[in-house]
Amino acid sequence: MTSGMCVRCGGHIAVPEKETVVREKARQLSDQASYPVIYRMLKGIVLCGVCLDSLPLIGHDICQRCGRDRELQVSIGDEGLCRDCVHGEDGQILVANRSLLRYEKGEKDLLGLFKYRGDERLALYYGTLLAITVQRYYRSMGFTCITTVPLHPQRLQERGFNQVDLLARYLGAAIKIPVRPLLCRTKDTPKLSKQKGRAARHESMREAFVWDGKDMPFAAKILLLDDIYTTGSTLRSCARTIRAHLGPSCEVYSLTIYR
Template identity: 55%
Template sequence: MRDDSCVACAGRIVLQAKESTSRNLARQLSSRTRYPVMYRLVAGLSLCAACLEQLPLIGEEICLQCGREYAADGLCQDCHKITGETLQSNRSLLRYNEWGKDLLGTYKYRGEERLAAFYAKLLTIVVHRYHAGTSFDCIATVPLHEQRLQERGFNQVDLLAKRLGADIGVPVRSLLLRTKRTAKLSQQTGRTAREESMDGAFSWAGEHLGQAGESPYRILLLDDIYTTGSTLRSCAKTIIEHAGPHSHIYSVTIYR
């Protein structure tokens, strides 16, 4: 894959051709952050003009808890049913469609380095779009089980976390271990089955987060997709159990 080619269609990237679309997207995304910052991020995405224009961006009307595109104010139907929520909120950038499924599969199973840079930049855009001005104490990721890590050769989210941390100036910390190998969420049927499979799936890695102060300890938890949220909520539950209720955990994902 050439550096001047689109990561989605492999076509040539012509900066002048994507200028107008980059500016329009940056204006759309910069309600909470400065336009120049957002424009630099959007214009730097390794997409051609056509693919940038077709980016399945989540709109402004979302569920306040899970970040799903949602027409009504407040919480979506699924979030109304959740008791004992462990996440402050989730925010995502793109709707998960066939385009996203194919592209993410290429990254996860082929380890394309340019896609790591691309996805990290998308996560940086999520943070600036929804959390501009928010100070996070650390970034944490959803860990892979040891067997799956050996099969895949790398944790795709860990690579994104390092790049995101460098972009926003927040340290990355290994807070969790995966102690239970679960079936892929795509192979599990229904919300209940997914929640049950994630029960007790994580343990504390032993890092000390410091003493609780007057302000909550803010943790930015990363994953690639928010489907039912069961994985992220299980991670957040484990963090709170060991770091204490003063820990506030916000999750961000690329896809929703």
């Protein structure tokens, strides 16, 4: 018995062989309350059993602010924060980030196909991964809305779409939270992969966004969506702009596929 084609390897998805992996991963990613929901999402994800089993899942021992996996050989102190977060700037501008997967070589190639070719199957795949991440970490948060990191108009014209907007559409439908655009990007920054060092990335994102939302409560709890958390400069810049408009009673959390 098969059900579709795997988005990672292109092979047929053999349902009986996948079932054992689905149950194992659901136990790994959930507690008793969230197990049924995560199980159903994993069962429906467009991956074969082998590819599902090989996903580089972030473990349970993470930095409580940025969500970085201790397996990446990053020291996590007694306060639950990695070295970068202990010594980083901006304090609680961004309350926390959570991600599902480590950003490894094979993941970079697959994400590139989605970002620059817009394969709709990958939008559903990544949207499901994000919904699983919400169930794993943010299930009881009660977010006011989901918003996304916007592209600069020139970059949007070149690419033709914002891949994160596609993900937000799937995620919002899956977890029943409205999606609202709150920001506009006014600064066309170089790709972060082409910038050297945390300081350069931080400086490039300074005042890169402006408020573009309407009728938001000041005590809102915002879920800010992007595909990758690297240094966090982009997400913190977005969070800073949101809080500058809504005030300190607003809380901004971020959600990414990769960390």
